[in-house]
Amino acid sequence: MKPLAAVGRAALALLAVIGRVALFAASSLSHLVRPPFYFREFGHALLTIGWFSLPVVGLTTLFTGGALALQIYSGGSRFNAEAVVPSIVAIGMVRELGPVLTGLMVAGRVAAAIAAEIGTMRVTEQIDALATLSTNPMKYLTVPRVLAATLALPVLAAVGDAIGIMGGYLVGVTRLDFNAAAYMTNTIDFLETGDVVSGLVKAAVFGFIVALMGCYHGMNSGRGARGVGRATTNAVVSASILILASNYLLTELFFSA
C-alpha cells in the first residue's frame, strides 16, 4: 500500500498547488479592476519586462528565423519544395516560434527576476512592511507586473516575428539565392490576419503566465538564500512548462478545426 499512498500524496500535493495558483491568479485579476492603481510601478514593470527584453528576444528570433529558413530549404529540397521557404518561415514564426520563443526567453529573464526580487522582499520582511504601511502587496507588487507582462509580450512577439522573418529573409537572399522581392511577396501573400492575431493572443497568455509564476513563487518563497534560489528556479521551470502546455491548448483552440 505504501507506493499507492505515495502516489496519492503526490496527487493531492499537485492539486493543492494548482488550487493555490488558481486562487492567486483570481486574486490578482480581482485586484486588477479595483483601485488603488499604481501607475508608476506599472510603468516601471513595462520598461523592465518589455523594453529591456527586446535585445534577447530580437537576437533569439533573428537566429531562429535564419536557422528555420535553412532547415526548410534543406528538407523541402527532398521533394522539390524549396520555394515554400518564405511562406513557412513567416507562418512558423508568426503562429508558433515568435510567441513561444518570446515567452520562453522572457520567462528565463523576467520570471526569475520577479521571483528573486519579491522572494528577497519576502525574506527581508519588506512585504510585511508594505502591509503595515497600508499598501496591499498583491496590488502593489503583483498587479503592475502581471498587467505589464500581459501587454508587453504581444508587442515583443510582434517585434520578434518581424525580426525572425527578417532572419529568414537574410539567409534566403544571401545564402539560398532567393530573389529579394519575390521572397517578400511570398511572405506577405501567405500570411493571414488570423495567423498574426493567434500569435499575439498566445503571447498575451504567455506574458500573464510568466509574471504570475514569478510573483507566485516570489510571494511564497522559503526563508534564506536557498528559499529565494528555489523560488527563482521554480518560477522559470513552471512558467516554461505552462507556456508550452498552454501553447498546445491554444493551438488546438485556434487551428484544430
Added chain:
Amino acid sequence: MIEVRGLFKRFGANEVLRGVDVTVPKGQSLVVIGGSGTGKSILLKCILGLERPDAGTIRVAGEDARRSDREAYLARFGMLFQGGALFDSMPVWQNVAFRLMRGRGRLKRAEARSVAVDKLRRVGLGPEVADLYPAELSGGMQKRVGLARAIAAEPDIIFFDEPTTGLDPIMAGVINDLIREIVVEMGATAVTITHDMSSVRAIADRVAMLHAGKVRWEGPVDEVDSAPDPYLRQFVEGSADGPIPAVR
C-alpha cells in the same frame, strides 16, 4: 489602547501562542521579552493582522481588529522591523515618506519629501542621506531610517521588533534613547520585542515575559530585577541553569 485576550496561534503541529493575554494602556511602553521561538514576533504580527490568530480577540482603542476598516486600522500603527525592511529599490526619503504619498490624504511629492527630511533630522540623520539608497547605509543608519519611517505618519501605536539586534553597544544605546525620546514626545503607545536587557531598562514602562506561548510574568520595569519568578530570573541573568532549557 491594545487589549489581547486568549490569543492562540499554531503552525502545523507547533502551537506558538497558547492563550496570550496582554493589555497596553494608552501612552505606555510595554517591552515583551522571552527566548527565541516563544512567539513574540507572531504576537505583533497577529495584532497587525499579518497573521490570522486561531482564537482570541484583539481590540485596539476598543475596536475589534478583525471588524475594522483595514486601512484605517493600520494607519494607527508604525513599525520598526528587525532588519529595517527598507525598500531597497527606492531612496531613503521615499522609504520614509512611503505612507505619506499613498492612501487617503496623501501628500504631494515635494511636501512628502519635506516631511521625510524633517523626520530624518529627528532621528539624527542629515538631509544628505535622503537621496541615498538603503544599501549605501550602515546598520545603525538603516535602523534610524526605519525609525523615521515608523514615525513619519505620526501613528498612535509604534511596534519595535528587536530594535538593537546587530548593532554595537554604543549604537544600541543611541537607538534605545531615541526610541524612548520619540515615544514620550509623541505620547505614543509602544510595544517592543527584545532580548537585550539594556533596551528593556531604557524603553519599558512595563515588561511582559512570554514563555511556552503564554505570558509568564508581567510587571513594571522596576520590578524586573527583584521579581522571584525563576523563568524571569534565568532570562534576566542570562544563565544556562534554570527551568528554561538551554538547548531548544
